[in-house]
Amino acid sequence: MTDQSNPLLSVEHLKVSYPIRSSILLRKTGENVAVSDVNFELRAGETVGLVGESGSGKSTIARTVIGLVPAADGVIRFEGHDITKLSLRQMKDMRRDMQMIFQDPYASLNPRLTVRDIIAEGWRVHAGIVPRDRWTAEAKELMERVGLNPDYSDRYPHQFSGGQRQRIGIARTLALRPKIIICDEAVSALDVSVQAQVLNLLEDLQADLGLSYLFISHDLSVIEHICDRVLVLNKGVVVEEGTARQLFEHPQHPYTKALFSAIPVVRPWLEETS
Ligand SMILES: Nc1ncnc2c1ncn2[C@@H]1O[C@H](COP(=O)(O)OP(=O)(O)OP(=O)(O)O)[C@@H](O)[C@H]1O
Numbered sequence: 001m002t003d004q005s006n007p008l009l010s011v012e013h014l015k016v017s018y019p020i021r022s023s024i025l026l027r028k029t030g031e032n033v034a035v036s037d038v039n040f041e042l043r044a045g046e047t048v049g050l051v052g053e054s055g056s057g058k059s060t061i062a063r064t065v066i067g068l069v070p071a072a073d074g075v076i077r078f079e080g081h082d083i084t085k086l087s088l089r090q091m092k093d094m095r096r097d098m099q100m101i102f103q104d105p106y107a108s109l110n111p112r113l114t115v116r117d118i119i120a121e122g123w124r125v126h127a128g129i130v131p132r133d134r135w136t137a138e139a140k141e142l143m144e145r146v147g148l149n150p151d152y153s154d155r156y157p158h159q160f161s162g163g164q165r166q167r168i169g170i171a172r173t174l175a176l177r178p179k180i181i182i183c184d185e186a187v188s189a190l191d192v193s194v195q196a197q198v199l200n201l202l203e204d205l206q207a208d209l210g211l212s213y214l215f216i217s218h219d220l221s222v223i224e225h226i227c228d229r230v231l232v233l234n235k236g237v238v239v240e241e242g243t244a245r246q247l248f249e250h251p252q253h254p255y256t257k258a259l260f261s262a263i264p265v266v267r268p269w270l271e272e273t274s
Helices: 058-065 088-097 115-125 132-145 161-172 191-211 220-226 244-249 254-262 269-274
Strands: 009-021 028-042 047-051 074-076 098-101 179-182 213-214 228-232 237-243
Touching: 009 058, 028 047, 028 058, 028 213, 028 228, 028 237, 047 058, 047 220, 058 179, 058 213, 074 179, 088 098, 098 161, 098 254, 115 132, 115 161, 132 161, 161 191, 191 213, 191 220, 213 220, 220 244, 237 244, 237 254
Parallel strands: 047 213, 047 228, 098 179, 179 213
Antiparallel strands: 009 028, 009 074, 228 237
């Protein structure tokens, strides 16, 4: 359930730009403003969606929130603290609280590590979460939690299907006990029936652990299903925002109307969950 007290994350007047460089000397010759004046809040237990065409700035916002891209202007507060001004050390601790799940789990899973070691990777980096003698047992518990057979903990990523690999990615993320998970096209590469299963898993985890999700997807039916609130981005600017229901039933801005009418909506999960 969404916590109505202070937001976990608040983004105020965020501006992000990328340098444009000359092709010969790589000197900066200008800047491409990817995101300007973006504002939103994310509360405990809430899912906020970012939608918009390719290049509208969704991933840039995600990468800036997590500290991979610097903010040119604005404030990003996590639990009330401006994280745009953190030291590297403080950033490392904060990264633990905010994790990202990517579209292609295979590319982000080390093919030489077993599932057990993939899940334990974060415990190596962030000492003190799980004592070493508990790594195998805890990794198996996490595998079970995400719907994987714990007996397969010594198998390698290529021995799993796409949906199972995304579950490994989710288990690895959960291992760090984050408060916010940024899902960047996290189910886009999966077949619709597998998408539905992974979305249901994410919802179960949210209900059990009170997680907050920042959910990026070009698939509006996924967004409608999983998000409480949605921001519609066009060329780096939020043109409309509201609850998922408001936006889907009564889009106001011409861009939102065009975006929503252009995409066929398939909702296999409605049959499963209703
Ligand atoms: N590393 C980069 N260097 C320079 N410009 C970039 C970089 N990454 C993104 N951009 C530019 O920033 C703008 C926003 O891109 P971004 O990837 O955030 O959009 P997006 O909505 O996530 O798109 P997609 O759905 O295709 O992932 C675009 O104009 C893009 O060309």
